[in-house]
Amino acid sequence: MTSETKKPEFWETAFTEKQEMWGFEPAKSAVVAKDLFIQHSIKQVLIPGIGYGRNAQVFRDAGMTVTGIEISQTAIDMARKHYGTDTTIYHGSVTDMPFDARQYDGIFCYALLHLLGSAEREKVIQDCYKQLSENGYMVFTAISKTAPTYGKGKYVSKDRYEILDGVTLYFYDKESIEAEFGNAGLVEVTEVEENFPFFLITCKKVAAQTRGQ
Numbered sequence: 038m039t040s041e042t043k044k045p046e047f048w049e050t051a052f053t054e055k056q057e058m059w060g061f062e063p064a065k066s067a068v069v070a071k072d073l074f075i076q077h078s079i080k081q082v083l084i085p086g087i088g089y090g091r092n093a094q095v096f097r098d099a100g101m102t103v104t105g106i107e108i109s110q111t112a113i114d115m116a117r118k119h120y121g122t123d124t125t126i127y128h129g130s131v132t133d134m135p136f137d138a139r140q141y142d143g144i145f146c147y148a149l150l151h152l153l154g155s156a157e158r159e160k161v162i163q164d165c166y167k168q169l170s171e172n173g174y175m176v177f178t179a180i181s182k183t184a185p186t187y188g189k190g191k192y193v194s195k196d197r198y199e200i201l202d203g204v205t206l207y208f209y210d211k212e213s214i215e216a217e218f219g220n221a222g223l224v225e226v227t228e229v230e231e232n233f234p235f236f237l238i239t240c241k242k243v244a245a246q247t248r249g250q
């Protein structure tokens with residue numbers, strides 16, 4: 038079995054054994070994204086890899102409607118238990134997006150993209166961009182090559198290492214962010230210290246006439 042196919046099992050086991058492993062406080066990046074979304078009057082937020090919902094709550098508290106995508110049914114059950122049942126959470130892999138035909142004016146994706154392989158990352162970025170409405174913003178966080186775990190574990194491909202059985206991480210730098218998000222409305226890259234050094238990657242979908250289409 039490849040590491041790709043082991044991932045659903047990995048997350049099921051992790052949530053079953055460790056339950057609310059990151060607590061109930063939102064990540065710093067979620068608060069930054071929420072402030073950006075408020076500034077731009079964003080109302081409909083998609084969260085791929087929503088986990089058990091700790092980051093979703095800051096957006097809901099600010100009056101936004103949240104929709105999630107999550108591979109672990111255990112995490113979805115925990116989200117329902119803690120935050121209620123009025124949020125749509127699609128059970129499946131982000132690599133199978135889209136799950137609906139809706140447009141979102143905000144997308145927030147925390148610590149998920151770097152778990153995927155190159156073709157999967159490209160598809161997820163483009164699928165998110167397609168579901169972003171004009172003038173909408175999407176914010177991704179992903180691990181940086183400055184993390185102490187960079188280069189540890191089993192080498193898979195350039196900047197990609199299997200650090201645990203079933204968890205492979207792709208480590209970003211500014212060049213790889215530009216290469217992967219250049220076609221997806223990249224507007225800003227900043228650094229944020231979460232449990233690891235992360236990049237906060239902000240993209241905006243400009244209106245078609247501004248893009249000259």
Ligand SMILES: C[S@@+](CC[C@H](N)C(=O)[O-])C[C@H]1O[C@@H](n2cnc3c(N)ncnc32)[C@H](O)[C@@H]1O
Nearest residue numbers: 048086087088107108109129130131147148149
């Ligand atoms: C590092 S965790 C971050 C969770 C959440 N964003 C948080 O911080 O509370 C990654 C999340 O993405 C989910 N996940 C991993 N691979 C996925 C995939 N291919 N499709 C959808 N969700 C996935 C995991 O189950 C987990 O909830």
